[in-house]
Amino acid sequence: MNAVPDITLNNGVKIPQLGFGTFQIPPADTRAATLTALEIGYRHIDTAEMYGNEKEVGQAVRDSGIDRDDIFITSKLNNPFHEPAAAHAAFDQSLADLGLAHLDLFLIHWPLPALGKFVETWKALEEIYRSGRVRAIGVSNFQPHHLRRLLEGSVIVPAVNQVEVHPYLTQDEVRAFDAEHDIATEAWSPIAQGKVLDDPIIVGIANTVGRTPAQVTLRWALQRGDIVFPKSVTRSRVEENFALFDFELSEGDMAEISALNRNERTGLDPDRNNG
Numbered sequence: 001m002n003a004v005p006d007i008t009l010n011n012g013v014k015i016p017q018l019g020f021g022t023f024q025i026p027p028a029d030t031r032a033a034t035l036t037a038l039e040i041g042y043r044h045i046d047t048a049e050m051y052g053n054e055k056e057v058g059q060a061v062r063d064s065g066i067d068r069d070d071i072f073i074t075s076k077l078n079n080p081f082h083e084p085a086a087a088h089a090a091f092d093q094s095l096a097d098l099g100l101a102h103l104d105l106f107l108i109h110w111p112l113p114a115l116g117k118f119v120e121t122w123k124a125l126e127e128i129y130r131s132g133r134v135r136a137i138g139v140s141n142f143q144p145h146h147l148r149r150l151l152e153g154s155v156i157v158p159a160v161n162q163v164e165v166h167p168y169l170t171q172d173e174v175r176a177f178d179a180e181h182d183i184a185t186e187a188w189s190p191i192a193q194g195k196v197l198d199d200p201i202i203v204g205i206a207n208t209v210g211r212t213p214a215q216v217t218l219r220w221a222l223q224r225g226d227i228v229f230p231k232s233v234t235r236s237r238v239e240e241n242f243a244l245f246d247f248e249l250s251e252g253d254m255a256e257i258s259a260l261n262r263n264e265r266t267g268l269d270p271d272r273n274n275g
Contacts, residue, residue: 003245004043007227009159010182013136015072015105017222018244019044021188021231027053033233034060038071040242046186046229048076048109049094058098073100076109076140076162077125079275082117084124091128103134107162111139111146114274118146119153126156138162140188141270144177151181162186163270165226167196167217170261175226186227191217193266201260205253212240219244220257 006014020037022030022045030053034045038060047057054075061071075098081090091106106125111118118139125137138160139150151157161178165171165187178185196202197213206216214230214237221228222244230241249257 004041005245007184007225009136009184010157011136011159013104013159015136015160015184015227016042016044017227018042018218018242019046019072019074019227019229020238021229022047022051022053022057023188023231025051025053025231025233027056029233030056031060031063033231033238035064036235037238038064038066040235040239042238042242043070044072044074044229046074047098049078049081049090050076050109054094054097055099058100062099068100072104073098074105074107075103076107077121079110079112082108082112082115082121084120087121087124088128091133095133102132105136105138105160106134107138107140107160108142110141110268110273110275111143111270112273112275113146113271119150122150122154122158126154129156136160138183140186141268141273143270144173146270147177147181147183157181158183160184160186160227162188164189164265164267165221166190166192166266167199167202167220167257167260168192168262168264169266170258172261175224184227185225186229187221188229189266190221190228190230192264195266196260199260201256205249205256209247209249209253211247215240215244216249216253217257219247219249220254223249223254
């Protein structure tokens with residue numbers, strides 16, 4: 001088994017730097033895919049209320065036979081629940097659907113800036129955190145101006161900010177703001193829905209180091225210090241995505257990949273997504 005390094009969050013909680021993402025995995029396929037990931041060695045699972053597969057993730061965790069405390073599990077607050085009371089109820093529902101007594105990380109999934117309630121929603125997450133039922137809280141898809149407003153009106157600094165990051169969207173400004181405030185950056189869609197895998201620069205580096213384009217892209221993200229969770233329902237690809245810790249990219253390779261930035265999203269713009 002490859003040894004996945006931990007990153008220590010700003011409250012002292014340790015999170016595996018490589019995880020298994022369940023975004024876009026249908027509920028019918030989620031249990032088997034998550035079990036496969038756990039068998040291969042993943043100990044970090046990322047799900048969300050919005051994905052509709054929390055029950056299946058929880059079932060896989062139970063069926064794996066692995067001690068619950070050895071698996072880091074993240075879920076996220078769905079967009080309709082930005083009222084504080086609704087956020088509390090939604091968190092309770094996530095725990096019930098997962099069949100867990102606690103979560104390791106719970107995030108506000110989107111800032112929904114037109115709604116303008118993410119600060120009071122964050123205060124609800126602070127209350128949940130203080131209840132001891134979640135080990136860390138954070139945000140997802142927050143831009144620096146969202147984070148500035150959040151930090152001005154809150155007590156707890158988010159432990160993580162989960163944003164779309166890949167070679168075509170390097171998110172340098174967001175990552176710099178996160179680092180300045182001791183917020184860990186998590187990268188979703190780390191291979192840009194596959195769009196970067198045919199890029200000549202990435203293919204060339206992959207050929208040089210004897211790895212696949214996906215492995216090179218994921219390794220780039222890891223060496224930048226991001227927490228990464230690729231997803232696949234194909235066992236061979238899940239294994240491939242886990243085999244990242246017995247090689248390194250050179251500084252030149254890293255710079256070439258970073259230079260591919262186009263500020264090109266595969267997902268929604270956080271300033272335009274309002275639920």
